[in-house]
Amino acid sequence: MSFSGKVVLVTGASSGIGREVAQDFAKHGAILAITGRDKDELNATELKCRNNCAADVLQILADFTNQQEVENLVDKIVEKYKRLDILINNAGAYKLGSLQTSPIEDFDMLFTVNVKSLFVLTQKAMPHLVASKGNIVNVSSIAGLQAFEGVLLYSMTKAAVDQFTKCVARECAPKGVRVNSVNPAFVKTNITRSAGLAGDELDAFYERKTRAHPIGRLGTTKEISRAILFLASDDSAWTTGNTFLIDGGRSLTLS
Ligand SMILES: NC(=O)c1ccc[n+]([C@@H]2O[C@H](COP(=O)([O-])OP(=O)(O)OC[C@H]3O[C@@H](n4cnc5c(N)ncnc54)[C@H](OP(=O)(O)O)[C@@H]3O)[C@@H](O)[C@H]2O)c1
Numbered sequence: 097m098s099f100s101g102k103v104v105l106v107t108g109a110s111s112g113i114g115r116e117v118a119q120d121f122a123k124h125g126a127i128l129a130i131t132g133r134d135k136d137e138l139n140a141t142e143l144k145c146r147n148n149c150a151a152d153v154l155q156i157l158a159d160f161t162n163q164q165e166v167e168n169l170v171d172k173i174v175e176k177y178k179r180l181d182i183l184i185n186n187a188g189a190y191k192l193g194s195l196q197t198s199p200i201e202d203f204d205m206l207f208t209v210n211v212k213s214l215f216v217l218t219q220k221a222m223p224h225l226v227a228s229k230g231n232i233v234n235v236s237s238i239a240g241l242q243a244f245e246g247v248l249l250y251s252m253t254k255a256a257v258d259q260f261t262k263c264v265a266r267e268c269a270p271k272g273v274r275v276n277s278v279n280p281a282f283v284k285t286n287i288t289r290s291a292g293l294a295g296d297e298l299d300a301f302y303e304r305k306t307r308a309h310p311i312g313r314l315g316t317t318k319e320i321s322r323a324i325l326f327l328a329s330d331d332s333a334w335t336t337g338n339t340f341l342i343d344g345g346r347s348l349t350l351s
Contacts, residue, residue: 097329100125101151103177103228104328105169107160107217108187110137112285113235115144116317117184117324122150124325129154129173131187152177160187160213161205170220180224182328185214185257186235190250190291198249210253211260218264222273231274231336233327234261235320238281238343242350254279258339265337274336276327281343282308283315310345 104121108114110132118130122145130145132138135157142153156172158165173180189209191202218232225232239247240254258277265275282305293301306314323342326332341347 097124097325097331099182099325099329101127102181103127103129103173103179104182104184105129105131105173105180105221106184106186107131107158107169108235109141110134112287113280113283113317113320113324114184114186115141116321117186119144119148120318120321120325121182121328122146122148122153125149125151126182127151127153127177129156129169129177131156131158131169133157133159160209163212163216166213166216167220169217170224174224179228180221181228181230183218183221183225183230183232184235184324184328185217185232187213188235188253188287190287192246192250192291192293194246194248202249206249206253207256210250211256214257215260218260222268225273226268226271229272231328232264232276233324234275234277235324236261236277236279236339238279238341238346240277241279241339241341242347261339262337269336274327274332276332276335276338276340278320278323278327279339279341279343280315280320281341281346283317283320285317308346308349309343310348313344315342315344 104126106114106118109118109130128145128150138155145153234257236257237254239251240258261277
């Protein structure tokens with residue numbers, strides 16, 4: 097697998113899955129554009145990418161609740177590198193809540209970050225991906241495909257991401273652009289803390305999640321990253337519109 101000379105945009109690269117993916121593309125010689133809101137954490141990702149042989153790294157601070165900042169991303173990358181080959185739509189926010197307990201502010205924030213930004217960014221990126229015969233991997237979730245209790249709005253956003261993946265894959269296949277998603281079950285990252293869980297409550301949450309996966313453990317960022325690199329590579333040249341479950345068997349317990 098080689099991404100030598102390829103320009104790869106990884107959103108949400110300041111943490112978790114996005115950081116791992118950026119590092120793995122770096123190992124395969126890619127030029128990386130990485131986004132996040134936390135400057136220190138983005139610096140840490142840049143350093144890891146450079147230590148792992150990235151051809152170059154462009155850091156862009158962007159808050160995905162601000163549409164202008166999302167729109168500017170692709171221009172900044174193309175201004176510097178004159179091309180874009182791969183878009184990894186990974187940035188995402190998470191909130192717990194049911195129909196009765198979810199505030200409308202969570203609806204607006206989750207749909208803006210997880211769906212609208214992804215749409216805007218993909219729209220801006222597509223002409224460049226058509227030119228490079230590139231591809232997209234969206235980071236969705238098992239929650240886009242299955243119904244879980246108490247995570248209503250997040251699941252709705254990921255279902256939208258999955259349908260977006262399929263529709264855009266169909267629209268853009270004749271133009272030579274592939275679009276796939278990965279749909280992980282539970283992976284230990286900062287996302288649960290950002291949802292407000294901490295201390296004993298967080299430990300109990302992880303314990304429940306671990307037991308829920310037949311393989312008997314949570315997934316790792318490396319396992320998700322490997323699947324993303326496979327889908328972004330020529331090894332999957334005949335795969336598009338796929339929603340790829342990586343779930344430790346979790347979906348088997350739900351059917
Ligand atoms: N962890 C899991 O169990 C799991 C399972 C299925 C799917 N996923 C998906 O995987 C993706 C990555 O999540 P993760 O688990 O790696 O979580 P994470 O460690 O919390 O990383 C989330 C990333 O998204 C960025 N982000 C969040 N809100 C943003 C905003 N308003 N504007 C710009 N960037 C924003 C964060 O940037 P800053 O920190 O710099 O703000 C961070 O880089 C998400 O799409 C998530 O839904 C995760």
